[in-house]
Amino acid sequence: MSQATQKRKIIPYSYKMMITYLLLVLVTDAVIGYVSFMMLTNSRTEIAETNIRTSMAQTSNNLKYQLDEIQRISDTLFSxxxxxxxxxxxxxxxxxxxxxxxxxxxxxxxxxxxxxxxxxxxxxxxxxxxxxxxxxxxxxxxxxxxxxxxxxxxxxxxxxxxxxxxxxxxxxxxxxxxxxxxxxxxxxxxxxxxxxxxxxxxxxxxxxxxxxGNYVTYPEEDGISMRLVDGVTGAVMYQRGGTVAEAVDLSSYLTLKQSVPGTDFIIETWVPHDYLQKDAQRLQKIILSVCTISFVVMMLIGFLVARLSGRKMRKIISLVHTFENGSFEKRLRFGGNDEFSQIAEAFNSMATNIQELISNVYAQGIRRKQAELDALQAQINPHFLYNTLSTINSLANLGETAQVTEMVQGLSKFYRLSLNQGNIVIPLVKELEQVETYMNIQRVKYVDAFTFSVDADPRILDVPVIKLILQPIVENVFKHAWYGDTITIRIEGRQRGDLIELSVIDNGVGMKPEQVQSMFNPTGQGCGYGLKNVNDRIKLRYGDNFGLEIGSVYGGGTTVRILLPAEPTSDRDSWLDGLNGGTK
Known part of the structure; x- marks a missing residue:
């Protein structure tokens, strides 16, 4: 530790925590006191309002009943x-x-x-x-x-x-x-x-x-007034209690209205807010006293906790300085079963975890390189080479010199693109060109018994991708998805936000759900090995958020979607037009 750091005055964290704690307690007490005061005041207001409304409803019903009785007297005499x-x-x-x-x-x-x-x-x-x-x-x-x-x-x-x-x-x-x-x-x-x-x-x-009625529920001496108003003309027909004139500030009154059923009469009641909140001062004193006592008690508790925790915090600071100097041998030992003991356990395991993390990162890098090498070697498929040479031999015996030449050139170009001078990452346009070469070889072999097309956004053609991620999926279609006279294969490429989405779509035999589930866990070199190889290499290079997704309908075809990170691209419209025009 430098001399300047030693001379610098440091305020212990425990005291800062205590000050923050006291401020929080003070704010909490103030909020609780205010909310309690408002809730009690509102509760009294609601109870008083409910009582007034109930009485107004009873008055309205009584008024309606007597008016109906007088109407019946009139009807009796008239009829x-x-x-x-x-x-x-x-x-x-x-x-x-x-x-x-x-x-x-x-x-x-x-x-x-x-x-x-x-x-x-x-x-x-x-x-x-x-x-x-x-x-x-x-x-x-x-x-x-x-x-x-x-x-x-x-x-x-x-x-x-x-x-x-x-x-x-x-x-x-x-x-x-x-x-x-x-x-x-x-x-x-x-x-x-x-x-x-x-x-x-x-x-x-x-x-x-x-x-x-008597209307004695609301004392007139408290400023409560009631009046009966003609709802059509607005004229005041009767008023009892304090006068609510136009000059009075109506915001200081609680105004309640109750219509009389079957008539145009409206009963209005004006209740001063002072009447509803006449106990507010007494409640305010009680709540203030309770909050003050609560704050004093919490302050004493906070001071004791700060004193106890300060000692342990100094030990933790000492350990942090040893970690700062690159030493991970020192350990903490705290008794009890509280947060400080958990911090001690975390610090004690951190040094070990750092060493293990360094080892794991190093080992992971080795495994990644090995996986990529294995994948590259696996793609030089001897069976594909054997079958292609066999086809070339058959064409040579038949005297198909042009087709033999085309297949030999295609085979040479295919392996040249596959090797790519040992480079692992290539532009997407080169990856699509390698697939096109592979399909040209297959077209000679199968005599145009399939349809192949590419629909890729020109903006993504320059995106660098690891090589040999499309050809193994297309080859898998020929091996396991083709069951009729013809098959259609389509490659699509789009940018979805910060993702590049490549899709290989076929209308082949498709797969059952259990087959899809087992595609990334093959036991041998059969169906799924190439897909697993591609998926593992993508995840090793880009992370677990990227890789392959398979969607298939048994008897209806399969779609393999490849998710890669997006990078700036340039336009390759001419290449894409030539690719689609030359491979269909």
Whole structure:
């Protein structure tokens, strides 16, 4: 170690780790505290919102039920033939009094006794012979149920009465003093069953406080307000609690809405967020205290761990310096069964592994060279040479001098390209030329009984590849795939990203799945030996990600795909055109 390094002040890793650990604990406590606070606050908000929504739904159902009850009262009076005839009856005062007592008053009193809340039934009649029944002032709030029989002359100038008589009836509206008194009325036109003329107007009034119930679930002193809105016009028909004006910041309120089924009414509730989060400060203090205590405890634990781990880290640093100097003899010895003992075991085995790795790399290089030499020698196939010479002899006996010359020249060119002056790597174009020479020899032998073509991307023709990777696959087709009168062999070459893909395709006999599985594990020199030889050489040179892939359909042909690494290429269009034109 140099003197400058010794003098340099070094902060122990254990202290750095402790600082990082404390920062992590601090951030974790802050995040957990914040998340806990938000979750508790949101939980309370959700519970309160759920309670409010439940109460609003109950209020809506109660309102709907009472409105339906009043609608049934109106329908009962409207559809009662005796009641309608009594409204049209003319006669002497005594007769009309009896009619009132027997036919009209009982019909109007009966609903008052059955309906649970105070209601006011007012019948405005066109029949001047009927006795007028008046009660409290209609401009006063409802206190108890009552009924009235008045003349339509009292409302002849009212807009709502004119609308009702013109057909806009049987609906809920606020008329006269209903808005000031927080009431609503159901208005309906009465029609005579005899001549279908207007006989009067029926008005049933009820207070919103009775329709909506007590609504005590939400205290008004906390700023909660409720209102009933006409969904068509947007007019506020009734409001209870704090006023939510346009000038109020609505973002500080939780707004909930509940429609009343079968009507245009909407119940709106405005709940201040302060009400939902009124316990937030207390929760914040509790969570802050818990996080502070947690941080202090974690800080003490971190300090103790840093002290203990610092000693072992210094031993590891000493061993690293010995490795830096190229010495792998020193070993670590830590007791226990923790991470430091595992680090010691890893360091102890690393020196041995490095030596073994050096030996393995050296041995692998030797095996690679030997495999390539064996592959080169294996490709000088004596059987191919013997069969070719036998064919040449037969042609010579027949006097086929031109064919003998062609085969001899082809055989010479084939072995010259195979030997390639001892070079292992050749351009792809030379590899394809060697296959072409081999096919020319076979064409003389088999008298054009097969079809051969090449379709290679010109951009990959200059890519350097190890030699003799295509010819053994093509030769394997002639030996084992040809079963009919003719066979077609096709070689394709494409660049797929950073890969070169070469394919040898035939329409021969094909293979069964178990034969495909055993192609790279042949026991002898038969089918598969040449494929295994090519596959092993590719993997030795380029790695396990490259090599051969075989796809075959029994009775339908075989495709052998060769995967190689891609390198920059140049254009060889003229050679490819000549190859395809001359070998088909």
């Amino acid at each position: 009662s033939a005796p009641f309608q005839r009594a409204l049209q009856k003319k006669g002497k005062p005594h007769e009309m009094y009896l009619t009132m007592i027997d036919e009209i008053v009982p019909k109007m009193q009966s609903p008052l006794q059955l309906f649970g809340n105070p209601i006011r039934i007012v019948l405005y009649t066109n029949n001047n012979d009927l006795n007028i029944i008046e009660g409290d002032d209609l401009t006063t709030p409802l206190k108890e149920s009552d009924y009235y029989i008045l003349s339509t002359l009292e409302i002849k100038d009212s807009t709502w009465a004119q609308q009702s008589l013109e057909g806009d009836d049987n609906r809920w509206m606020q008329v006269e003093s209903d808005r000031e008194l927080s009431q609503i009325s159901h208005v309906r036109r009465m029609i005579s069953f005899d001549d279908y003329q207007n006989s009067g107007i029926l008005r049933i009034t009820v207070g919103f406080a009775d329709l909506l």
